[in-house]
Amino acid sequence: MNTTTTATPWPAASVLDGAYRKASWHLIPFIFVCYFFNYLDRVNVGFAKLEMLDALQLSNTVYGLGAGIFFIGYVLSGVPSNLILHKIGARRWIAVMMVAWGSLSACMLFVHNPVSFYVLRFFTGVAEAGFFPGMVLYFTHWFPAQKRGQVMALFMSAIPISGLVGGPLSGWMLQHFSAGQAGMAGWQWLFLLQGLPTVLLGVGVYFYLNDGISQAKWLSTEEKAAMQAALASDEKQRQANSTVGQSFADVVRNGNVWMLGVLYFCIQMGVYAINFWLPSIIKSLGFQSSVAVGWLSTIPYLCAAIFMVWAGRSADRRRERRWHVSLPMLMGFTGLMMAANFSSNVVVVMVGLSMATMGALAALAMFWSLPSAFLGSAAAAAGLALINSLGQIAGFVSPFLVGWIKDATQSTDTALYILSSVLLLGAILVLRVPAKLVNR
Template identity: 50%
Template sequence: MNATILNPSIGRDKLESLAYSKVTWRLLPFLFVCYVAAYLDRVNVGFAKLQMLSDLKFSDTVYGLGAGIFFIGYFFFEVPSNVLMHRFGARVWISRIMITWAFVSTGTLFATTPTTFYILRFLLGIAEAGFFPGIVLYLTYWYPAERRSRVNALFMMGIPVAGVVGGPLSGWIMQAFNGVQGLANWQWLFLLEAIPSFILGVVTLMYLPNGIRSAKWLTDAEKQLLEDRIAEDGAGKLHVKVSSVLSNGRVWFMAAIYFCCMMGLYGVGFYLPTLIKAAGVTDALDIGTLTAIPYGCAIVAMLLFAKSADRLRERRWHFAAAGLMASAGLLIATLFSSNIGIAMVALSLGTAGVLATMPVFWAWPSAMLGGSAAAAGIGLINSVGNLAGFVSPTIVGWMKDVTHSTNTGIYVIAAALFVGACLALFQPRERVDN
């Protein structure tokens, strides 16, 4: 029998600390790696664009619509996916999501016309729907509200790490595999970067417990303590029918804030390689290497903002500060786009700000909602917010074709981030600062 049960000298606080340390080390590294794979498959089309458009004779409008149509499928299937995960369990559902999107992502290498490109991107959105909000919901099964900004940051660091790792990796694939076995470099990109998602999807079936009670690596005392903490945390939360969540004004207000935040995230995700190329860098491997710099800065910013928000129990101003930093960075990068030095510093500031908003934001809905309401509410907020992933590249692509510059589109994204930062300050303090 485990020493934590037999030894009465181990107090509740120490047992809780040991239990959460065990949970964190067991779950977060794996979920983090899964998110790296997910985000890489979602935005590697930004690197494929460097060669794909000329090979297939696509315009920037076609690319922008194709990059963004992913989020239409995502929007329609995300809430149902999250509700089904809550009902049937995370292990099978997350595995299903990852294996499905790996196959669809691979299929993108067969795109030959705008129509096939649109269909494959739409199907990828359907396949991936539910992954991110599913993990956010899954973490609420384990951690109380006061721990969630830091835990969310550890998971969501998968985005900047995907940039740090994926940038040089994508650049290398684009450079080294062009013409191999008769495939273009962008086709190899979709094929090779889908393999980790498939492998991780299979591993999920064997590795991921559905919740505290099914975690064989926790003692009975640890399970009871963690379940008690979740029960205490759930007191006072909103537990209502799914239909009521969909008509809840507070949920829609948070969705609007998140939409503004996602305008920045996908503006960076889909156009960072293009912005660096516009600053005078032409080699694919060099572009990939330079994209790692802004994402490396974002890793530090996410951890600092999340830790400070949890420690001070203050989230509105932390979110607003990060959003304003992101808006200013993208604005400066656009104004000085021809100066690689200034542009890289500004892009690093903008990317860090965009990514730092995310772990702070996701502590809000999980603190307010519980049970099936959390499943539906988190799914709704994420699906509506991620419609920005359709709007953002579509606007930039269309404006690029009209004005022959990405500048106007990036100005729109910077303005959206500014609006989101301001809206966050209208959140009632007692609802989000905990």
Template identity: 60%
Template sequence: MHGNAPLSPPADDHRLDATFRKVTLGLVPYIFACYLFNYLDRVNVGFAKLDMLDSLHMTERAYGLAAGIFFLGYIACGVPSNLMLQRVGARRWLALIMIVWGALSAAQMFVRGPASFYALRLATGAAESGFFPGLVLYLTRWFPSARHGRVLTLFMAAIPLSGVIGGPLSGWMLGHFAASPGGIAAWQWLFLLQGLPTVLLGIGMMFLLSDTIGQVRWLTAAERAAVQDALDRDRLDQPPRLADSFGAVLRNPAIWMLGLLYFCTQAGVYAINFWLPSIIRTSGVHDPAAIGWLSAIPYLAATIFMILMGRSADRRRERRWHLAIPLLMAAAGLAVAARFPDDTPVALAALTVATAGALTGLPMFWPLCGGYLSPAAAAGGLALINSMGQMAGFVSPYLVGWVKDMTHRTDGALYLLAGLAILGVTLVLRMSPARVNR
């Protein structure tokens, strides 16, 4: 609301839908491209591993630690970064994040051993920490809660699509640059060529995004007023929030429960992101290009399933089961993949189910948070929940690497991750439908 001015009559539904389609087309494609390269950075390290471990004489456990240490920097800087976004504006802060993290990601081509890999992964995680919660906060300021499921799904479809694109692309790079001249290894080319576009996208963000609805020039004055009015009405319709300040967020058990739920959701996601190429190779496939193409199959299925579930959740105004069902799929898929690790068709089918479930759980999770956080607490609260969930990014890959070094198999770790997904189902079904089904 602006002051105590009364709300104007609601806009015609068809005109309002057309206006929000225009907002979606104006914002989401560029944000989607940015997040696509954000997740390529998560996928490409799993492919770089196929070559760099032998090149640098690193163990599986060292790789797992390097993959996971990224998230220590991420967790440490997530809340301060999102609070800084509040002060300087989303456009400038998100652009700076992209430029710095893109440069650091490309700089991983200069890794010479575990120590330098750890340092660069830690710095990259710190630089990137505010990007995702900042984007979620930014989009929720443009769309009312009834539209959050579909818009977050469209934006987060970049996650599985990064696997669809990144798997074959990374596999091709490893093969194409295997005999490259100049002493630059294929895995070094991979980091360089997938890091630099992020820098360019960050520069473009300064010119293509706006901080507020009032600054947008591609909407008419009437359209800007209709969007603002829809957001004001949405705030009036919300149930009382349980947290109205960042201090209240820290004292609220429900927020910590949301963080644990997000941890359970992310645990399977990061195991798949960092270890999918290795699991496929363990099943009997050794050609890098073939691994790349096969790894695209689970991500393609996840892209389709994610979009369908996002539309269904908004249409039905139901949030709990739209998260619980994907988590159950993730648990079942991980368990079957653990049971049949040497059978490529069965393992790939199971990983496809697990990937579709785990990745779909991400956009299905975030609309739940609106029932617990007021706009005043959203910046710090979203960042805190995200940071708690990102702890899975450290625990999950390191756990898989440690188990593989100890047993030369990954099945024990995959069973444990399946158990975490079941815990997530239990947590989400304990939530009040009246609070989260919006």
């Protein structure tokens, strides 16, 4: 009788699951905190606006242009920054970016006229450009496609959490420092106190992160081998699915990359309208206290944080990606329409803003499972950065459009109609992505 037994896959699966748990606990909380301050530094100008415009005699159009010009620098620098990250490693380049943009964000306290506002916002965008696409690329070095829906949702829940925590925090800072301590106004203290932690975290990145699995001393040899084998299998499938060549020219010529860039633009049009104008919309409902505006702004972000994590788990469990982007975008469309149509009803507007925030931010997180599912490793650095840069054009268009319409009509309703229509267009466009390309 032959007593030789064949090894079952369960021990390897157990090792792999344990390795993913270790990687998740080691990487995601720290990167989450980095992204929290990244987003806080990007959008805290929405709260600073409540005092800064009157203090500096700036119009809503100037604010909208200043808020949006950040993304001109961001778009111009996105692809080069990600290529540098791919060449020298995430740990070094992310550390440099965070120290640079944290310093520039803190320097916003020196703004004294429209030109200084525009210049600082532009160079902050340049400094920050590679962080987000770099982190998307970084996760592909650790987790296969079937794990990245939940990973991205957890990582990107930093966006609503930054609103959840940042709203009351920013409101408190504006009120607490309103007396002008040390000769600075509340909005100046806000930029300083929210920019400096990013600098410290940037230093921490250099010492804490690893560039890849092979450098992770906190993983055993067996766990490293299991994760590397899983990534090799994932890369093989990505290459089989990929319609994109290996060079940057191949990426630029690929129609799917451009379509996803347009889709990401549609999502970001809704996201940035919410991020930059939510405090002002709430204030227009009759709430004059910065603290009250801050606390009310937590409601949409709390709902979004819960919904994003649920959507990520659902997408991974069902191995379905397109509808997990399209349906949240329809929620965003419905929510913005409600906020525009019932602008005098506080309850309906808050429900609409909550739906819009839930839908737009969930779609934002779920979107990144689409390109990372078919872009091979050679094309990923350029492809992800190009898609992100195309989408971030919305960061310029959206706040400027809202500000211009607000000055022209004394209302944000028309702008909300336009932005909700863009979300509807995106919800339809995502269903044109071939399911077999992304559903893994």
